[in-house]
Amino acid sequence: MFQDITPHVYHNEFSLAPAETDDFIFIFSGKGLLCRVEDDAIILPTLGQLGPAFASGQRLFSIDSRGYYLWEGAAPEAPEGWTYRPTRPLRDCRADEALFAAAAAESLWRWYSHNRFCGQCGKKMAHGTKERSQVCPACGNTVYPKICPAVIAAVYDGDRLILTRYRGRPFTKYALIAGFNEIGESIEDTVRREVLEEVGVHVKNLRFYKSQPWTFTDSLLMGFFAELDGSDRITMEEDELSEARWFSRDKIPADHSGISLTGEMIEYFRKNGPIR
Numbered sequence: 001m002f003q004d005i006t007p008h009v010y011h012n013e014f015s016l017a018p019a020e021t022d023d024f025i026f027i028f029s030g031k032g033l034l035c036r037v038e039d040d041a042i043i044l045p046t047l048g049q050l051g052p053a054f055a056s057g058q059r060l061f062s063i064d065s066r067g068y069y070l071w072e073g074a075a076p077e078a079p080e081g082w083t084y085r086p087t088r089p090l091r092d093c094r095a096d097e098a099l100f101a102a103a104a105a106e107s108l109w110r111w112y113s114h115n116r117f118c119g120q121c122g123k124k125m126a127h128g129t130k131e132r133s134q135v136c137p138a139c140g141n142t143v144y145p146k147i148c149p150a151v152i153a154a155v156y157d158g159d160r161l162i163l164t165r166y167r168g169r170p171f172t173k174y175a176l177i178a179g180f181n182e183i184g185e186s187i188e189d190t191v192r193r194e195v196l197e198e199v200g201v202h203v204k205n206l207r208f209y210k211s212q213p214w215t216f217t218d219s220l221l222m223g224f225f226a227e228l229d230g231s232d233r234i235t236m237e238e239d240e241l242s243e244a245r246w247f248s249r250d251k252i253p254a255d256h257s258g259i260s261l262t263g264e265m266i267e268y269f270r271k272n273g274p275i276r
């Protein structure tokens with residue numbers, strides 16, 4: 001999956017260490033992320049390439065020994081050799097540590113830029129100095145990074161799996177049932193509710209598979225295999241889906257993209273059947 005960047009190691013311990021010349025700087029604008037794409041790979045600018053004027057960025061994380069910083073001032077004109085690229089198409093670049101870093105940084109950038117003012121009293125927020133947070137100096141309101149828990153559900157019955165297609169979205173491949181957790185709901189209840197809402201069937205014997213930080217939508221995905229309980233008759237939620245039907249294992253289309261938890265779970269079932 002796209003977060004698996006072995007042998008590289010992602011470190012997200014909070015730190016206020018200043019940027020050094022070979023650390024990377026993220027600059028986002030309304031036009032996208034300042035970067036280059038070479039041989040299908042994202043190339044990020046370093047502080048040394050952009051110049052010392054960008055040294056005051058907010059430290060986000062490091063990968064191996066290189067720091068990654070977010071520039072929070074006004075976005076400059078793109079320097080020679082660099083361009084602002086819309087981030088949605090960048091998802092199709094090579095799945096390496098730069099893609100992972102760009103997706104994590106974009107999620108943090110969205111969170112910082114949506115939390116510049118206190119939602120309680122309206123005053124300007126300041127960066128937390130001991131942990132990743134935004135703190136209101138006037139009323140003390142503290143806000144933490146936004147991560148939305150969500151489920152991916154692989155509903156199976158013997159050798160058959162329900163595959164779906166979303167309605168009206170750019171993603172057109174087959175998918176599994178997915179949805180966000182609601183306040184007051186266990187993640188297992190989210191699986192049961194989303195499955196019932198989207199395809200109208202009941203499930204039992206939930207088995208957790210793996211999780212995935214899907215930073216493109218500020219989510220943490222939790223993947224479950226869930227066995228059909230009762231009638232196999234699908235009643236599709238037509239607002240969200242354009243297609244939902246049972247596929248036997250030998251009819252499931254192969255997915256070798258290796259990016260998403262959904263793709264990995266479909267591929268796992270195609271090769272092995274459900275986890276038990």
Ligand SMILES: [Zn+2]
Binds near residue numbers: 120
């Ligand atoms: Zn406040």
